[in-house]
Amino acid sequence: MDMPEKLSSRVERLENLMLVLADKQARLDDVLVLLTEAQIKTQERFRETDEYLRRVDRESRERDKALDERVDKLVSAMGEFIRRRDEERQ
16 A cells, blocks of 8 residues: 555545544534533422422411411400300309
């Protein structure tokens, strides 16, 4: 094999390797796009979950407060009932 043939086959081999590298780079770019989209969706889900948990916590505290107020009124009414009953007995 003479020098021009060796050079030509090396150039052809390099061209083939460059095509393989370009293909692998394109695949890598595609995977990076998918990973980025997945990360964005995951962050959105975390935000939605966080907002949901804050809303549930706020609603729970509001229900607890309303229940506490109702219990306080009931205890107060029971105390008033007992006081009046005791006054009537005397």
